[in-house]
Amino acid sequence: MSVLSFSSVAVEKVTVFAASSLTNAMNEVVIAYERKTGDKPTVSYASSSALARQIAQGAPADIYLSANEKWMDYLSEQGVIDPSTRKPLLHNSLVMVAPNDYPQQNIALNASWDMAKALDGTRLAVGDPNHVPAGIYTKEALEHIGLWQQAERLLARANNVRGALLLVERQEALLGVVYKTDALISKKVKIVAELPPASHTAITYPVAMVKGRQSQSAKGFYDFLNSEQAAAIFNAYGFGDIRIRGIN
Numbered sequence: 001m002s003v004l005s006f007s008s009v010a011v012e013k014v015t016v017f018a019a020s021s022l023t024n025a026m027n028e029v030v031i032a033y034e035r036k037t038g039d040k041p042t043v044s045y046a047s048s049s050a051l052a053r054q055i056a057q058g059a060p061a062d063i064y065l066s067a068n069e070k071w072m073d074y075l076s077e078q079g080v081i082d083p084s085t086r087k088p089l090l091h092n093s094l095v096m097v098a099p100n101d102y103p104q105q106n107i108a109l110n111a112s113w114d115m116a117k118a119l120d121g122t123r124l125a126v127g128d129p130n131h132v133p134a135g136i137y138t139k140e141a142l143e144h145i146g147l148w149q150q151a152e153r154l155l156a157r158a159n160n161v162r163g164a165l166l167l168v169e170r171q172e173a174l175l176g177v178v179y180k181t182d183a184l185i186s187k188k189v190k191i192v193a194e195l196p197p198a199s200h201t202a203i204t205y206p207v208a209m210v211k212g213r214q215s216q217s218a219k220g221f222y223d224f225l226n227s228e229q230a231a232a233i234f235n236a237y238g239f240g241d242i243r244i245r246g247i248n
Contacts, residue, residue, distance in 0.1 A: 012217040014041035015060055017051040019067035019205065020160040021092070021134065021179045025237035026065075032233060033224050041221050047160040049131040055210060056080055062218035063225070065089065065207045067161075067179075068133035072206045079211070086208035089225065091240040093180045093203060094137055096193040099171045107175075107193040111146030115154060118175060123156035125167035125176030134161035137200045138177040144199035165189070179203070181238040205239070 018026050023045050034040040044051070044061070052071040055061050056078045064081065066072045069088075075081045096107060107118065115124065127135030135157070142148040156173050158164040161182055168176040169188040176189075183191050209222055224230055231241045 012215045014039070014062050014217050014221050016041050016043045016063045016065065017055060017061040018043050018045055018065040019048045019133070020045045020162045021067055021182055022065060023162065024185050025234050025239060028233050029225070029230050032229060033221060037220065039217060047132045061210050062213045062215065063207065063209055063222055065205060067205055068136065069204060069206055072208060081208040082211045082214060085222065086206055088204045089207045090205040090234055091203055092205070093197060094141060094177055094195040094200065095180045095183050095191045096175055096177050096195065097168050097183045097189040098175050098192045099168060100188060100190050102174060102192065104192060109145055109147065109193050109195065113147065115147060115150045119154060120174055122172065122174045124151055124154050125156045125158060125164040125173035127161045127164050128157040128159065132160055134164070134179055137203055140200035141195040184238045
């Protein structure tokens with residue numbers, strides 16, 4: 001008597017490279033996807049620049065989610081991503097944060113503001129403007145406001161935006177500029193100013209699949225990232241849905 005055996009089809013592991021500012025929201029998206037499908041993608045978080053360079057050098061990522069268009073452009077120029085899968089997914093904004101016990105509740109950002117006095121011997125924590133998207137946006141905004149000349153010599157340059165937030169949480173820097181989504185998840189900082197959206201390039205988070213790694217499993221999670229269920233999770237963390245703004 002022969003015994004019939006059935007083997008399930010192996011699900012290919014999905015690896016996502018995502019900007020560090022997405023950490024909390026993406027972790028919840030992964031949990032929701034695992035509950036829905038039984039599959040659990042692996043997500044690596046770091047600055048968009050570091051991740052893009054790793055992918056260009058052959059790191060085994062299936063999906064890339066950047067905090068700006070620049071580093072997605074870089075991978076596009078390298079011929080690494082599938083252009084048909086590239087699309088803007090989310091948007092964000094910049095805020096200035098301070099420790100909860102900082103004496104001021106609101107700061108009016110203008111060219112006459114004395115930044116050094118406000119920092120009281122510390123520095124302004126930012127993502128490094130040379131390569132971190134949040135830092136690049138911050139530099140644009142401060143130039144527009146007329147504060148960059150003051151700020152440049154007072155910066156504490158972090159490797160990613162979460163690093164900048166941590167400096168303020170530890171009170172190693174009394175002020176910092178981070179994404180609004182980062183400020184909202186921290187219980188140790190408060191928002192003291194919002195940087196005008198018109199002062200910097202629109203903050204969009206594009207997503208794309210890596211060329212040659214479009215497995216069915218990867219496509220499944222990519223589609224989920226573009227779903228209403230994922231959008232609701234991102235929105236709950238303060239990320240705006242690009243589709244709501246009508247940006248295509």
